[in-house]
Amino acid sequence: MLKGTFFCVDAHTCGNPVRLVTSGHPHLLGDNMSDKRQHFLREYDWIRKALMFEPRGHDMMSGAFLYPPCSDSADASILFIETSGCLPMCGHGTIGTITAAIESGLLTAKTPGQLIIDVPAGQIKIDYQQTGEKVDWVKIYNVAAYLAHQDQILDIPGLGTLKVDVSYGGNYYVIVDPQANFPGLRHWSAGDILKWSPIVREVAQQQLSCIHPDDPTVNGVSHVLWTGDTISDGSDGANAVFYGDKAIDRSPCGTGTSARLAQLYTKGLLSVGDEYTHESIIGSQFVGRIEAETTVGDHKAIMPSIKGWARIIGKNAITVDDNDPYAFGFQV
Numbered sequence: 074m075l076k077g078t079f080f081c082v083d084a085h086t087c088g089n090p091v092r093l094v095t096s097g098h099p100h101l102l103g104d105n106m107s108d109k110r111q112h113f114l115r116e117y118d119w120i121r122k123a124l125m126f127e128p129r130g131h132d133m134m135s136g137a138f139l140y141p142p143c144s145d146s147a148d149a150s151i152l153f154i155e156t157s158g159c160l161p162m163c164g165h166g167t168i169g170t171i172t173a174a175i176e177s178g179l180l181t182a183k184t185p186g187q188l189i190i191d192v193p194a195g196q197i198k199i200d201y202q203q204t205g206e207k208v209d210w211v212k213i214y215n216v217a218a219y220l221a222h223q224d225q226i227l228d229i230p231g232l233g234t235l236k237v238d239v240s241y242g243g244n245y246y247v248i249v250d251p252q253a254n255f256p257g258l259r260h261w262s263a264g265d266i267l268k269w270s271p272i273v274r275e276v277a278q279q280q281l282s283c284i285h286p287d288d289p290t291v292n293g294v295s296h297v298l299w300t301g302d303t304i305s306d307g308s309d310g311a312n313a314v315f316y317g318d319k320a321i322d323r324s325p326c327g328t329g330t331s332a333r334l335a336q337l338y339t340k341g342l343l344s345v346g347d348e349y350t351h352e353s354i355i356g357s358q359f360v361g362r363i364e365a366e367t368t369v370g371d372h373k374a375i376m377p378s379i380k381g382w383a384r385i386i387g388k389n390a391i392t393v394d395d396n397d398p399y400a401f402g403f404q405v
């Protein structure tokens with residue numbers, strides 16, 4: 074039986090995929106996107122699995138549904154979907170969603186160049202620049218970011234000890250800077266990152282509590298951000314961000330960049346007003362900026378922004394039929 078046909082605009086943000094699903098939205102209950110995210114995960118997660126996993130997606134696949142706003146001040150809401158679940162916030166996903174939605178005529182700003190969007194992690198503000206029908210760049214004023222744990226020692230079986238920080242930028246990130254047992258991301262292969270990241274994440278999960286002070290449904294370390302030398306002109310730092318079971322972000326990762334800014338700020342290495350050009354494993358760049366200081370619970374925190382670009386690469390009509398044994402995807 075045909076479970077659904079999902080029309081999608083496929084795009085990428087600085088190399089990482091964004092599949093904006095433009096039909097087949099389930100009706101979600103709740104007053105805000107955090108509640109609606111929980112409802113989606115309880116009842117409609119099959120849609121995410123079908124559209125994100127092979128054979129319709131792949132390990133890095135991520136996407137979004139655009140919904141009407143939850144609050145009076147917003148223009149729209151976004152539900153993020155990807156192989157690992159439904160993230161509270163996704164930076165590359167937002168840049169791709171806004172670009173694809175504006176260029177496809179699915180979203181019109183009341184004030185050209187400016188939007189307010191409800192996401193599960195809170196509310197974000199967007200500036201964007203459009204030339205003709207094309208969106209040149211999108212800047213996200215993200216939710217508050219803070220350093221949750223500093224200088225923690227993790228004992229990683231088979232690798233040895235790692236000194237790490239855990240920082241929040243919309244998701245919780247273990248951040249690993251170069252040190253004795255990690256020579257830096259340009260000295261490791263992608264295979265090394267894929268091998269060690271799930272173990273580092275698991276050990277961090279067991280050892281370090283991460284629960285967002287304002288929303289306990291946002292909890293747990295989901296990503297590992299490895300740092301190292303830059304390869305692109307103008308970059309201030311480089312990262313390889315691991316997520317899901319087998320994914321390395323091809324973009325510089327918006328929530329990861331926000332978490333990195335909060336870490337560097339709390340350690341006294343960046344100040345309010347500073348920009349930080351962050352590059353991905355493939356050398357694509359986002360410009361991060363510390364916009365202001367704030368607090369999250371008892372933590373000193375920042376309001377970060379991230380600026381980047383996306384391109385539409387195609388349109389898709391994806392069918393999910395439960396007489397297909399792989400209707401809801403698989404992973405190898």
Ligand code: PYC
Pocket residue numbers: 160162163164165166316322324325326327328329
């Ligand atoms: O850009 O925030 C991001 C992101 C999260 C996971 C992959 N990209």
